[in-house]
Amino acid sequence: KAGVTQTPRYLIKTRGQQVTLSCSPISGHRSVSWYQQTPGQGLQFLFEYFSETQRNKGNFPGRFSGRQFSNSRSEMNVSTLELGDSALYLCASSLNRDTDTQYFGPGTRLTVL
C-alpha cells in the first residue's frame, strides 16, 4: 500500500500571500490530521478531519483552515502568511478516529520570506 503523500514538498512564499497544502491518506484511511512542526514550538496539532467534517481543532488562528474531500484527501490553507508560519507541515492518516495509529507523510516545508 502506498503511504501518505503530501504535495508540494517545499514551498517558498512571501508575507501576506496564501498557501494550500495537499495530503492524500493511505488507501482506506478515513481520518486525516495535520500538525505543524517548528524549532521553537515543536509539534503542534492543527486539526483533524473525518467524513469530510472537521472534528477537532488546535489552538491556531482562523487563518489556518482545511477541508476533506469525499475520497478522504485533505487540504489545508493558510491565508495572510506571516514569518512565523514557516514550518514543516505534517499530515497523518489513520483508519478511523480513535484507536488507530496515525501514519505520517513526508511533510511540506513552508518558508515565508
Added chain:
Amino acid sequence: AQKITQTQPGMFVQEKEAVTLDCTYDTSDQSYGLFWYKQPSSGEMIFLIYQGSYDEQNATEGRYSLNFQKARKSANLVISASQLGDSAMYFCAMREDYKLSFGAGTTVTVRA
C-alpha cells in the same frame, strides 16, 4: 501544562549497544494511547511502536520495546542492537481526544 516530557535532548550510543529513551506523560484519562515515532533528517515521522493504557504486556516491535510503567506514568523506548541508521530524532506521543500530543524529542546519534 506539558503533557509529554522527554528529558534527554540528545544521546550518543555505540553501534550494537542498547539505548533507552525516557518519556513521562500526564493525563487524567483512563483510556489513552502512547506512541513512539522516529524522525530522520528527511523529516518524515515513522511510526515505531504503540502501547495502549489497558495493555498489560509491554509492547515490542523487532528491535524496539516499550517499558510501560503505568503507575509512574512512564513509557520509555528501548532500542536494542543500535545501528547507524537509527540516528534520528525520536518523539514520544500520547493520544487523547483523537489527537496526538508530542514531547520535545530526543536526538540519538549512533557511533560506529
